[in-house]
Amino acid sequence: MIAFLSWYLLITLLGWLTFPLVYRLFPALADRGYTLSRAAGLLIWGYIFWLFTSLGLTQNTIGGIIFALLILAGLSLSPFFFQDSRIENRKSEIINWLKSNLRLILTAEVLFLVAFAFLAFLRAGNPELDGTERPMELMLINAILRSPTFPPHDSWLSGYAISYYYFGYVLTALLAKLTGLTGSLAQNLMTSLIFALAALGAYGILYNLLAILESGIGNRKSENQLPAPGSRTIFSALLAPLFLLLVSNLGGFLEVLHTKGIFWPSDLQPSAFNFWKWLDIKELSDAPVQPYQWMPNRYLWWWRASRVISDFDLMRRAQEVIDEFPFFSFLLGDLHPHVLAIPFNLLSVALALNLFLGGFRGETNLFGLRLKISKAGFLASALTLGGLAFLNMWDILPGAAMVMGAYILLRVHEEGWSWKRLEDVFALGLPLGFSAVLLYLPFYFGFSSQAGGILPNLINPTRGAQLWVMFAPFFVPLLAYLAYLIFAEKRTGNWSLSLLLVIGLTLLLWGFSWLIGWLAFLREPAFAQSYLAQQGVADVAELFRAAMSRRFASIGGLLTLLALLVPALAFLIVDHRPQTIDDKESTVSRQPSTNVLHPSSFILLLSLLGSLLVMAPEFVFLRDQFGWRMYTIFKGYYQAWLLWSLAAAFGTAV
Template sequence: LAFLIWYLSITVLGWLAFPLAYRLLTALPDRGYTLARALGLLLWGYLFWMLASLGIAQNDIGGLMLALSIVLALSAWALAGWKRNPALVAESNEGSLQGWLHRHRRLIIGWETLFFLAFAFMAWVRACDPALVGTEKPMELAFISGILRSPTFPPRDPWLAGYAISYYYFGYVMAAMLAKVSGVTGAVAHNLMTALVFALNALGASGVVYNLLVIAREKAGRTSAANGRKACGASFWLSLLGPLFLLFVSNLEGTLEVLHRRGVFWHITPDGRAASFFWSWLDLKELSEPPMQPLGWLPQRYLWWWRASRVVMDYDLAGNWKEVIDEFPAFSFVLADLHPHVLVMPFALLAIGLALNLFLGGWRGHTTLAGFWMPLAGDGLACLALTLGGLSFLNTWDILPYAALTIGAFLLRRLEEEGWGWKRLEEAATFALPLLALSLLLYLPFYVGFSSQLGGLLPNLINPTRGAHLWIMFAPLLLPLMAYCFYLLRREKRQVRWGQAFGLACALLLLLWALSWLLAWVIAQYRPDVTQGWLQEQGLSTVSQLFLAANRRRLEACGGWLTLLLFLFLLFALILPARERQPEKAGEITSEKTPRSSAMAPSLPLLPASPAPFVLLLALVGGLLVLGVEFFYLRDVFGTRMNTVFKFYFQTWMLWSVAAAFVSAEMLTRLRGVGGWLYRLGWTSLLLMALVYPTLAFPSRTANFQFKNLHEAVRQARASDDWTVVRRVWTLDGAAHLDQFYPEVAAAIRWLQNAPDGILVEAVGGSYTDAYDRLSAYTGLPTVVGWITHEDQWRGNTFWERDQRFYDVRTLYETGSWEEALAILRKYHIRYVYIGPTERSAYRVNEVKFQRALTPVFQQGESVIYEVP
């Protein structure tokens, strides 16, 4: 029932928002239909959050309905505008909204089917493994539960009583909104939100790729009125490559797992040991060890699927391994952590769609904002600012690439219209500055209360990414993109400025290298103590030794940066201005496939308004992200580039997967002859290798989708005539495992979920441990202090108060003095004292003082809750 309520809720929201999308996204062939759900959820969430933050609305159903009524009013305004202004209909290529819906009804059925199947598939996957334990699921659940329990905004931090959440929590607000509407707990909402994000990604990726394909066909003259419906149908089926590349295509570690399990490249030495030069050279942790015996096909190692998110291997100069995270979407949905980098994905696709609409000529006009003139219509400014600002609130790391993509899309459009010139940079500045300022202003309440662990920029001097690891990570996306670049260069009818392109790529690489050492020199001058300590950790004594050792390592591990240099060289060769080739013979005419109008394009390689420049822009932004972490990373509590690589690689996968899906569809349909067949053979082989991981990982993660347990449950049900046991095999309740393994804890949670609001105290443990801080996570009641390491990540390790709280909680449980305990209870305004199995094992609990002074309001087994009057 909860699944159906969520499905119907988001579908209705999408239909309510579609008139607004239709009005805004006039340049997109799908008129924003595939992005309407994401747009509606973003707008609804923003209005609700802002109204609650300003005190205009409460965090309840009334506030949600007030925000939804504003969304409905905006859509009604957009719909009425079309009916009231025939000029808008006349200017539109598609005419009225009703006409568009009628002509594209088959497409709509296809997209609705895709969304439902994607939502149902991931809901089923989560139902097979619903328990919210391990990694950061307890943290995400705590945020959802805390927002559900907060009377207003900013929401309370459930793991630091008295403080608001200091994190980019917008995605959890959206999850809590849908939970409140559907009446489910946070534990159910967590799993349903994972499924919803997956489905929104599938729909959005399909829509963006569809729009690119239709525009490509139209501009190439391959679509006529007679075959338009057939072409749209073909574009729809090809657009399914979008969700395939985004959500299922994975890095090549899964294929390597199978090869390793088969014992490929291993041999037995004369002394009886298993050895392999290849696996030792590859250096992928567990894969460097001999395979399990007997050999087989399927990986059997515990949590074998985890290694795919750790293929980049960093070492300091002393040889110590430093963990690096390189997640990609398929891994994220196998793991099913509802982290901000996952929650932001549908809205990142929305940003890509908006940038494409801008590139194709949408929102022409100008706006004056606070005295600043900018070359963008007012509705476009509002839509872009709302989305870019929302990305920062959802996952602050995303603002950089998608702001760059938006500005780049505007610049490409102006280059097509007017050609290259310094004036274009001035226009880009007048476009970007007001847009970014408004993006920040719209979400100002978030920034006012936000503190962060980030401590500036640091140089990455000693850890270049090895070429082998980079190719394992990105080959399924990078190879199609490179092949497309070569394909475009072969078709190019102009003299490409090879020298300028290569020089620019080399200059960029050298500039980043020089800036990284300049930053290192500045740090050494201002913090010599820190520099000397770091040098000693590396086994060095002087900066000159570091310079030699670091650059020697960068030269030895040259495969990564040489790959990126080649890729950027190809992109620059296609993007930079070029001279027209002179006809070799008199009377030579332009090919039908390249009309004469394209010869006048001042800078771009294909037809005017072709999507190819935009696709190249997607590839370029992703390439710059990957190149950037070769030389710099953001300082955080981890002290390495682990988190920076994680965030930027994931965003690169988003950008490159959309681009790779489009270029694959284009080349599969355009290439003919032997070259076409060779491309299809290579592409299919690469795709099959990239699909090994999800094919094996999803069944491994879900115990083969619980079919064995389902069969056993059915057998028991038939014997006992009790079919409730069957329903427990597949469930979306992330707290269901508590009833099975910790029934008294589950009962305490249910009691607190219905109890009056108040601050809770429970055992404090380390991060990534679901046994600690469990009641606050499931109930949303704030506890004195929760996962301390995560509070450090959210607020910075200078937040000293968490240590005092840690010791106060221990003292509260262990002291025999009621006066001392009472002082702590009053200090933190504690209402509920919980003592359960975890508390009894973590502390030497002195319960007598509570028994004498307080009244137990809940008791079952070892679990008891005392209420402080």
């Protein structure tokens, strides 16, 4: 209990310490970054501590940690120590905001405490760290706790530094060292803290989106206060942490049905259609144990929810695919990088939302380039995206795509669609990517990766039924929301161009996968013959026929993704001239004007990027030690879950 309270008080004080900084950073958000202040503070604090220790300016000691915290305090609070009328106005502005948003503050604080306590209680019931990757994670935390400098020593490979994205474990060790906890206790507490930070971050993003609808302000050009949203927005925003952290795929529900024998053919009708054989999920396709009951009793039955996608080679040999999701991760208790990165992925979404709403308007001169983004916005984006790579290398591309997508939508609002938008992508994307790497450069000196390029996925399309088992809780509200935009709001969309682009992208990915395969076969004839023999086919022509037969037989998954991609893109590429949301229209009928900066455009962007993340491993995957798409699906689906959960929560709320 004392350990829990010490972390709760420390991270809460950190949030309040960072709030003046994020208040200035997020002028376009209704909560002014309040719900993100803890995550932002932890990121900045950890970055300063890691950088100074890596450069030898400080040691990995409590003194170094406190020194980094003092720098953060200076960044956040120093403007208030100067006598200036603008500073006095800012002080009174923050005080007025706090008074006007007491309900938001109270709700956010209760949510954080309840979420933190809930998962801490759950982990206290099963605190062992002796399964899956937990021993490795404990080693990383202990190695960082004991290393005098960074990069930390590898406890399992004497004489070498850790070659891994270890930033999340630096944050864990930082909190543990300051509060005097052991690595094992800190590991379970950090799992609980990440859960709470994710709940608060998701809540804040949906709150800010719904607040725009309620206020009727679609384009923040100044830092004037948004009116405090009402109870509907405050409580509807709770849907976001629900969808992100507590909603599961249908694996558990199917386990219950299977254990009860529902849909399993009776002994009197052995030739009847077998739903479970058709679904073809391992263990669920086996006959349920009699007598039937409601409660699943198979050993580790809940584990199957993280393996509902089934891949087989052409000889029907199983190829394991991981499709983990947040609630499974927190129930399992692994503190893996993809879990540690969740709150900071949400921070990148919030940065993108602030950029989308015009909160980073300004100019930055960098390397002779004039970037149409404020200096604070550019630095915050680079720091966050670079941090994502250090936390979980896979996350930097979705995070960067989110920020760049928001930037393009803002530029479209200002100038419309043209080829110049492609120039905007490179004009901001290249300096931003370079800066994100430069800020964390010491990390890359000692980092090596198992990833070895891109390989084609020729024979394993995802079946529609299994994709729905994985994402049905999001597909239903997302498709319903798209239908609402089409039929209820009569939203204008460039359907022909969208259909052309989506089909073109699909064919391009399909052709690219076969091109990679053909080049690999051409370069390595021995490998080609071995691969064909393993698949039980005589030549490439037979492989092509078998692969295409599978792809058409399992077309449901691709069609589902197209049903999400085409409407989302059709609405986004309509070239509307700048308008603001009409107050009366927004507050009374909640019908948006044709404004690209309406929050629905941001939701469509989330849906679009999530669909692309799921679509990519239908055709290609990153080469690793496993040799098939297991890990690419794992990482891509996890990111898609995060984006789709926010979009589905918004679609449900409105």
